[in-house]
Amino acid sequence: VAVAAMGLATLIGPPDAVVEAKTGSDQPVVATRIACPVDGGVPGSTDTIAATALPVDVAPSVRTAAAAAGDVTAPITVTPLVPDKKEPTLIQVDARGPVTAANAPADAVLPWLVSAQGGLAPALVAQQSSLAQSDERRGLADAPCTAATSDAWFVGASGAVGTRARLVLNNTSGTSARVDVEGWDEKGPASTPAAEDRGVPARLTERIAR
Secondary structure, eight states: OOEEETTSOEEOOSOGGGOOOOOOOOOOOOEEEEEEOOOOOOTTEEEEEEEEEOOGGGOHHHHHHHHHHOSOOSOEEEEESSOOTTSOOSEEEOSSSOOEEEEOOTTOOOOEEEEEEGGGSTTEEEEEEEEEESSSOEEEEEEEOBOOOSOOOOOOOOOSTTOOOEEEEEEOSSSOEEEOOOEEETTEEEOOGGGSSEEEOTTOEEEEEO
16 A cells, blocks of 8 residues: 655655564566655646656666566556546656657646556656746646655654645555654654554545645
């Protein structure tokens, strides 16, 4: 179960009761899924996704992982996190190396799922950016799309007067997730009742604003 935070980090998954620590072992990377939790749909904004599988000459580890994964049998795809017949595949990359970018539809309030199998799964990377040019919101936000992890730290937004923040949680899995977001400031733990024990249904998004 995976939950991703807009432009910051990928957050947590199922309750502790169903999580067991496993001893790690080396296995070939044959499938990769990373989330781009774009908070689109803001008038005057443009959301862009870029994806690639890094070339094998970037590092020996990439060459080794790509060889272990086998032949390229399927392309990298960028599709809506929530399956939607109205929104076709945004990006398709058929070879390792080239970076392909595309703008998300202006009216699509959608997170995006970047997927790869086989030879293109190792060293899959994607980036998201949002350029806002409206009176309500203006500026450029840019962050990597991220894979799931059970715990993550990220830098939050300012709490100064006149600023607004929004945390976007995406669940990329087929089962629901519970998420706890704990806040800290210069004095230590901060109260964040609106972000505690939040449920995120399968393949859906939750937004927390302050």
